[in-house]
Amino acid sequence: MxxxxxxxxxxxxxxxxxxxxxxxxxxxxxxxxxxxxxxxxxxxxxxxxxxxxxxxxxxxxxxxxxxxxxxxxxxxxxxxxxxxxxxxxxxxxxxKAEIITMKHPLIKPEEGRAPFVEPKDLKRWLDQGHDDNGKPVVMVDTRNGFEVDVGTFDNTVDYRIAKFTEFPQVIADHKADFDGKTVVTFCTGGIRCEKAAIHMQNIGYDSVYQLEGGILKYFEEVGGAHYNGDCFVFDYRTALSPDLKESQTAQCFACRAVVTPREQLSPDYVPGKSCPHCAPRQRAAADDVAAQA
The missing domain is CATH 3.30.70.100 (Alpha-Beta Plaits)
Structure with a gap:
C-alpha cells in the first residue's frame, strides 16, 4: 500500500x-x-x-x-x-518496431492471446503440484540470465539467455522436455511471456500458459509464495521484493552486473567503480598494462 x-x-x-x-x-x-x-x-x-x-x-x-x-x-x-x-x-x-524485440513478426497477440493463468490460480497449481487437469506444472523464465539471478520461481527452467531474441530457438530445441506437462511462461510484467507463449503454441506446444501480469502482478496479488529472491526492474531501484518494496540489491555502474547484498560486503565492491564480478578483470587488465610498460 x-x-x-x-x-x-x-x-x-x-x-x-x-x-x-x-x-x-x-x-x-x-x-x-x-x-x-x-x-x-x-x-x-x-x-x-x-x-x-x-x-x-x-x-x-x-x-x-x-x-x-x-x-x-x-x-x-x-x-x-x-x-x-x-x-x-x-x-x-x-x-520502435516491436514492444519487445523477438524478431518473429508473425506473432500478433491481438489476433489471439495464448491462454493465461491468473496469479492466484498459479499459486494454487504450485501448492498442489499440478494444474486442474492433473498435469505437472513447469515454470519457464523468459528473462535474461542476469535478471533471473536476482530471483525467480522455485524449480524454474532457465536457459541463461542473454537477450530475448535467443528464446524462440532454445525453446524449440527443448520441446521434447515438456511432453505431458503444462508450461507456464513468465517475465517481469507480462510482455515477454505473452510473446513466448504464442510462439510456443505456434511450434506445437499443446499445454502452455502465460502468467497474467508477470511477476509484478503475482507479487501484488499473491506475494512471494513459491518465489525465491526479488524481481529485477529497469530503474534505480534495481529490484523489488515480493512486497513490492525496493530491495538492497544493486547494479554495478562499471559492468552492469547485479550485486547482491552479500556481494556488496566484498572489498571489490566500490559503488560507481567496481564489483566482485568485474574487479578481477580490472586488476588483470591493469597488470597487463603494467607488464607492457
Missing part, C-alpha cells in the same frame, strides 16, 4: 493492439507526460504500447485518464508499485 513515505507511483503497462499512428501520437504522449511531470519511458510500436512511468498520484491518474480516453487503450491493465523518490531521470517517448 502507498504511504506518505512513498509518494511516487510507479506504473508498468502494455497492450498489444494495432497502432499505426505512432509517429503522429509521439508528440502528444510526450506533451501529456511533461505537463504532468512524469518521467520514464513510453514505447510506441505498430504492435502496441509499452510504458514504465513514475509520478505523484494525481499526475499518474491524469495521464491514465488521458490515455484511456483513446478506445484502443481504454482497458489497459496497469501494475503499480511505490517509491520514496522518482526512479527515473528523464522522460522519453520512443518509436
Amino acid at each position: 502507498q504511504s506518505p513515505d512513498t509518494p511516487y507511483v510507479n506504473i508498468a503497462a502494455y497492450k498489444f493492439i494495432s497502432f499505426d499512428d505512432t509517429a503522429d501520437k509521439r508528440a502528444e504522449f510526450l506533451d501529456i507526460c511533461q505537463k504532468n511531470n512524469l518521467r520514464g519511458t513510453v514505447l510506441l510500436t505498430p504492435e502496441g504500447i509499452n510504458m514504465f512511468l513514475a509520478g505523484l498520484r494525481h499526475e499518474i491518474d491524469a495521464y491514465l485518464a488521458w490515455l484511456r480516453a483513446d478506445p484502443r487503450f481504454a482497458d489497459i491493465i496497469v501494475k503499480e508499485s511505490f517509491s520514496e523518490k522518482q526512479p527515473f531521470t528523464r522522460m522519453l517517448v520512443k518509436l
Whole structure:
C-alpha cells in the first residue's frame, strides 16, 4: 500500500493492439507526460504500447485518464508499485518496431492471446503440484540470465539467455522436455511471456500458459509464495521484493552486473567503480598494462 513515505507511483503497462499512428501520437504522449511531470519511458510500436512511468498520484491518474480516453487503450491493465523518490531521470517517448524485440513478426497477440493463468490460480497449481487437469506444472523464465539471478520461481527452467531474441530457438530445441506437462511462461510484467507463449503454441506446444501480469502482478496479488529472491526492474531501484518494496540489491555502474547484498560486503565492491564480478578483470587488465610498460 502507498504511504506518505512513498509518494511516487510507479506504473508498468502494455497492450498489444494495432497502432499505426505512432509517429503522429509521439508528440502528444510526450506533451501529456511533461505537463504532468512524469518521467520514464513510453514505447510506441505498430504492435502496441509499452510504458514504465513514475509520478505523484494525481499526475499518474491524469495521464491514465488521458490515455484511456483513446478506445484502443481504454482497458489497459496497469501494475503499480511505490517509491520514496522518482526512479527515473528523464522522460522519453520512443518509436520502435516491436514492444519487445523477438524478431518473429508473425506473432500478433491481438489476433489471439495464448491462454493465461491468473496469479492466484498459479499459486494454487504450485501448492498442489499440478494444474486442474492433473498435469505437472513447469515454470519457464523468459528473462535474461542476469535478471533471473536476482530471483525467480522455485524449480524454474532457465536457459541463461542473454537477450530475448535467443528464446524462440532454445525453446524449440527443448520441446521434447515438456511432453505431458503444462508450461507456464513468465517475465517481469507480462510482455515477454505473452510473446513466448504464442510462439510456443505456434511450434506445437499443446499445454502452455502465460502468467497474467508477470511477476509484478503475482507479487501484488499473491506475494512471494513459491518465489525465491526479488524481481529485477529497469530503474534505480534495481529490484523489488515480493512486497513490492525496493530491495538492497544493486547494479554495478562499471559492468552492469547485479550485486547482491552479500556481494556488496566484498572489498571489490566500490559503488560507481567496481564489483566482485568485474574487479578481477580490472586488476588483470591493469597488470597487463603494467607488464607492457
